[in-house]
Amino acid sequence: MDPLYELINQIRAGNVVLWAGSGFSKYTGYPDGKQLAEIIKENVQDSDRKYFEDKQQLIDVAQEFSEFYGSECLIEILKNAFNEEPTSLQYHQMIEQIPQITHIVTTNYDHLFERAYGDKICPIVKEQDIPKSIMRDKAVVYKIHGSLESPDTIVITWDDYRKFYAKQDSLIWTKIKTLIAENTILLLGYAFEDLHIQYLFDNVFKKLGNAPKEIFWISPGLPQHKLAHYSKDYPIRYIDATAEEAIPKIKEAVHKNLIIDAGKGYTHPATVSQILEDKGFIADFRTGSGGTYVKSIGAKDPENQDMRIEGELSLKPRCGDDSEIQDLRDLISGRRLDEVQITSERCNIVLKASAGGIDIPMPNDIKDGHLTITRQPVREFISSIMLKRSEKCISNVKAEVHASRYVGRVVLSHPGFKMALEVSEGPKRSGQLRITFEEPEDNLLRKEIFNFFEDWIKGDEMLISGDLRDILVSIPYSRVKLSEDMVGYIKLNSYIYSTLFKIQRYYEIRFDVRDIEALTDRDLETMQEILTVIEGRRKTIDSITGTVQTDKYDAFRQRIPQNTTVRVTTLDTLRYKLLNHDLELGHGVIEGQNMYISNEDEIQSQLESGKNEIRVTFKSKTGDLYLRYCRDGDIAPSLPE
Secondary structure, eight states, X not given: OOHHHHHHHHHHTTOEEEEEOGGGGGGGTOOOHHHHHXXXXXXXXXXXXXXXXXXXXXXXXXXXXXXXXOHHHHHHHHHHHHSSOOSOOHHHHHHHTOTTOOEEEEOOOSOHHHHHHXXXXXXXXXXXXXXXXXXXXXXXXXXXXXXXXXXXXXXXXXXXXXXXXXXXXXXXXXHHHHHHHHSEEEEESOOTTOHHHHHIIIIIIHHHSOOOSOEEEEOTTOOHHHHHHHHTTSOEEEEOSOHHHHHHHHHHHHHHXXXXXXXHTSSOHHHHHHHHHHTTEEEEEEEETTEEEEEXXXXXXXXXXXXXXXXXXXXXXXXXXXHHHHHHHHHHHTSOOSOEEEETTXXXXXXXXXXXXXXXXXXXXXXXXXXXXOOOOSEEEEEEEEETTTOOEEEEEEEEEEEOSSEEEEEEEETTEEEEEEEEOSTTOEEEEEEEEOOOSOHHHHHHHHHHHHHHHTXXXXXXXXXXXXXXXXXXXGGOOOOHHHHHHHHHHHHHHHXXXXXXXXXXXXXOHHHHTTOOHHHHHHHHHHHHHHHXXXXXXXXXXXXXXXXXXXXXXXXXXXXXXXEEEOSSOEEEEETTEEEEEEEEEEEEEEEEESOHHHHHHHHHHTOSEEEEEEEETTSOEEEEEESSSOOOOOOOO
């Protein structure tokens, strides 16, 4: 397997510690070991140059210079060499953009990592810095050869090396020992002639007794016979490339899989969100039973045409039915603007997508489900809709305007409804309106919405305002045809919610929206009965029926002449149960004029049969027979016995 591919997989899993040498800083304009040795030699006095002629290694030159001129003079040369402004930080910044690399060990004296990371990195130079290494959301760089801010920590001479490696029981070495034992090592910026490499293998890995699980070594042109020397004892995977060649490939591959790796727990969603935001995208992450996933993603600035969600969609019709594919073609061409749904029943669907070089996980093959595709609106704003005559208004409506050379479409979204008006262009301009009603948890909002649309279908004109309060669209109902079912639905719900609110106010109660959804036909009848109480109305009834004992019927008949006036009040208070509320209607009061017994033949038959009770039905010759309810003790006498 390609070692670079293996390295990338290890980095993605968060298992890699970067070990950076001076060669990695060379592109910034800073000297590597050989160049630094020459810089030191340039500061040697002419009389002493003969003592430096045979010295090539930095450690030898530094040791000799320190003995001649002192360590302070040597440190000053180092400061001058590394205090210059770097010509570039490109590849250090790429490392910073790889969130899985959280631990760096460097033998460099420069501050390039600190410059590239800013406040997102914690440098560890002395033992008292160790507690900082546990800071969350920060990378850690162990500067094992010291920092120029602390001259006493600089490791550059033979004396410095002996002292440094003699302290392998220090806290820093303990920490580094753990990192080596638990992780894969990435060597960057080291060549064979680099003394640091020799010390790394001979004095660190070997003497610490904890060889790394695997060592990836990125360096160009390393001879195989020299690699074999170290490969006998250590699991070295060699990558023949410069850092400038390898790092962009690593970053690209890591970024490509950031969202996937967030789902696996390798990276934190917040980190991925920040990287996406830096690239110009906003992502909404969710965590479910299947792990972390992206719920939605889009451009931070929708107007920026460079911020695109790129992808590949492969569709193959099943059983020769390409109707859904044709719908998609029409959507792309602009012949239609409403969303298109591609189902797995009719099409074989394969989808790939990416944002800013980051793959958005998709199922390789959507086998059970559907794919919904919509066009982005050309304009979005918060609108209001109102009625011209009644002046009723619904505010805070999200408006989207879609347009192509073939079709114009306005979509209104509200917690209580969604409405889409589509107008085709051309000489035969025509329009189509679709309304779907949602179920907000606010009963008052439902009432206002259905009352609004009922007034509209009674003949009012709907005005849709734009974001500058101008009238965007005018829709007289006379130009719109809703189905009879939709009209009936609007009227019924307008009546239901208006009536329920009257009942709530009258009885000082509150209905639960979840109960309203379960209204039955019997509940509607109950609401009508209750409404007569609230409004103090009486309703016309066809007849009134009662019973009389057979032996008292003759006396009863004589007392009830034809065309009599009747007023009957029930003795018991009537009650109804409506949506889990017990409601008292009061006493039922029946009032009638021009009353007569309507079932004479039936009564005669009952008398002849010898029944104990006679069923008597009264009607009004003029239709003046009414029922009302009374809650204030207005009780009338019963029919005479």
